[in-house]
Amino acid sequence: MANLKDIRKRIGTIESIRQVTRAMKLVAAAKLRRAQSNMEQARPYAGRINGVLKHLLPDIDRNTHQLLTMRPAKKKAFVVFTSDRGLCGSFNTNILKQARTIIDAVGKDQAQLICIGRKGYEFFNKRGYDVVEHYADFWNELNFSHAVKMAEAVTSRYLAGEYDDVRVIYNQFKNVAQQKIAEFHYLPLVLEEDDEVITQDYLFEPSKDEVVTALIPRHLNIQMWRFLLESNASEQAARMTSMEAATENAGDLIDRLRLEYNKARQAAITTEILEVVSGAEALVE
Amino acid sequence: MAAQFQLEIITPTQVFDEGAVDYLRAPGVDGAFGVLAGHTAAIMALAVGEIKVVKGSAETTYAATQGFAEITENGVQLLVESAEHKADIDLKRAQDAYDRAMDHLSHKHDEAVDEARAEIALKRAINRLKVAGK
Numbered sequence: 001m002a003n004l005k006d007i008r009k010r011i012g013t014i015e016s017i018r019q020v021t022r023a024m025k026l027v028a029a030a031k032l033r034r035a036q037s038n039m040e041q042a043r044p045y046a047g048r049i050n051g052v053l054k055h056l057l058p059d060i061d062r063n064t065h066q067l068l069t070m071r072p073a074k075k076k077a078f079v080v081f082t083s084d085r086g087l088c089g090s091f092n093t094n095i096l097k098q099a100r101t102i103i104d105a106v107g108k109d110q111a112q113l114i115c116i117g118r119k120g121y122e123f124f125n126k127r128g129y130d131v132v133e134h135y136a137d138f139w140n141e142l143n144f145s146h147a148v149k150m151a152e153a154v155t156s157r158y159l160a161g162e163y164d165d166v167r168v169i170y171n172q173f174k175n176v177a178q179q180k181i182a183e184f185h186y187l188p189l190v191l192e193e194d195d196e197v198i199t200q201d202y203l204f205e206p207s208k209d210e211v212v213t214a215l216i217p218r219h220l221n222i223q224m225w226r227f228l229l230e231s232n233a234s235e236q237a238a239r240m241t242s243m244e245a246a247t248e249n250a251g252d253l254i255d256r257l258r259l260e261y262n263k264a265r266q267a268a269i270t271t272e273i274l275e276v277v278s279g280a281e282a283l284v285e
Numbered sequence: 286m287a288a289q290f291q292l293e294i295i296t297p298t299q300v301f302d303e304g305a306v307d308y309l310r311a312p313g314v315d316g317a318f319g320v321l322a323g324h325t326a327a328i329m330a331l332a333v334g335e336i337k338v339v340k341g342s343a344e345t346t347y348a349a350t351q352g353f354a355e356i357t358e359n360g361v362q363l364l365v366e367s368a369e370h371k372a373d374i375d376l377k378r379a380q381d382a383y384d385r386a387m388d389h390l391s392h393k394h395d396e397a398v399d400e401a402r403a404e405i406a407l408k409r410a411i412n413r414l415k416v417a418g419k
Contacts, residue, residue: 038298045297048364052328052355144297144367152402203327206315211353214314214330218352218366225297 004268007261011254018250024087025243032176032236038142039173039229046222053215054191055202060212066159067216068189073165077112077132078103079154079186081170081231082120084136088235089242091171091179092119098181099169103129112163114154116228132157142232147225155220158187170227171234177241179234186223189216288322291360292338294347294368301347301368308339309361311354320354320361327356331365333408335416346371348416350409374417383410 062068080099082092096119103111113129115121118136125131133153138146154166166187172180204211289305309320312334331354336347352365386407390400 041299042297044300045295045364048295048355048362052353147297148366201326203325205313205318205327205329210314211328211330214351215353218364221366222297 004261004264007257007264011257011261014250014253014257018247018254021243021246021250025240025247028088028236028240028243032233032240035229035233035236036173039226039233042222042225042229046226049215049219049222050191053212053219056208056212056215057191059208062188064209065212065216067155067187067220070188071164075110075112075163076106076165076167077114077154077157077163079114079116079150079166079168079170079227080120080124081168081227082115082117082123083231083235084118084139086119087242088239091235091238092117092123095169095171095181096120096123100124102167102169102183114150116150117231132162139232139235142228144221144225147228148221150228151217151220151224154224155187155217168227170231171238173230173233173237176237179238184223184227186220189219290320290322290324292363293360294336294349294363294365296365296368299368301370303338303340303345306338306340308337310335310337311363312336312349313354320356324356324361326358327354329354329356331363333405333412335412336363336365336368346416348374348409348413350412369413369416371416374413376414376417379410379413379417382406383414386410 121134292303294301389403
């Protein structure tokens, strides 16, 4: 049986770890709320831009806009969203595993990577993938200008012909308990068809073509912003869930150790009494 | 009372609901245009510039960046990447951005992309300073 002092020490250690995990859970919950409200706020803007583009695209000759032109996809680029920090369950592991499978299917030499978040950069860089761009240390002060910067960087490389096709791999935020890894076709721009009929007849100023030209970068920016927000919300949700589990496990462990501690204490007392009694009896004789 | 229309300024991070307004002046790509109630349905590309809203005798200005205006019979929605109320503009930040962009442009860089970016940054900074200075 372990000695009393050791058990007491272990209980102390686990208690302080439990404090840390509990604090992390609370912080993640607060950040998650902020991320969710950001997502809420971005929705009307994203929805309108999407709506207008959908309305316009069928009338536009794809070949007149470089960002719409389908070119033979010889070189592909992948934008992978991960977090900067760990302790968020299998959040990063899952997405990296899946991203790797997707990228390896294309061929390691045909793929260029843009890693958003430190974990992804470390993972792919170490394994010799061609990481052309990476971003880290911004998640805490995430704002729209980050999205603009990333979208512009990805787009300008595309326009320079460094790659012909861009896919985004990110964690989609379903709800607090559920994040789904999703793949999105970022460039050239494709919009899912839906049956939303816009009957409104618009006047376009200066012209339809120019409105589209102005709209496409706006659309790419807001999409990038959406990926950032969803990935951020997913990360915080994953962290919250895993830290909650960790806190609970620490509690279980403490309960078990307490039981063991009490048993050891009892045993020690019993032994001592036995010694005293037998000692006294020896004197009487 | 003159006819009014509903105006909303929508950005990725915020929605300014102006409610019923009398007049709007927005910076179109080919120059500023005005909107009154009963305007024909239109979609107009917007440049970096100043948005002016008149409500009765009150007047509000915003410094806005690129986007577009959607005008329907129900009202006007301005979708811009950022809009700042005149009173909220951080003058020092705008001045810093202005200096940075100027500095960037005066030292020749070989990358055309960088230059284009700096030019847009400069436009935004000038616009902010202009709106705030009024």
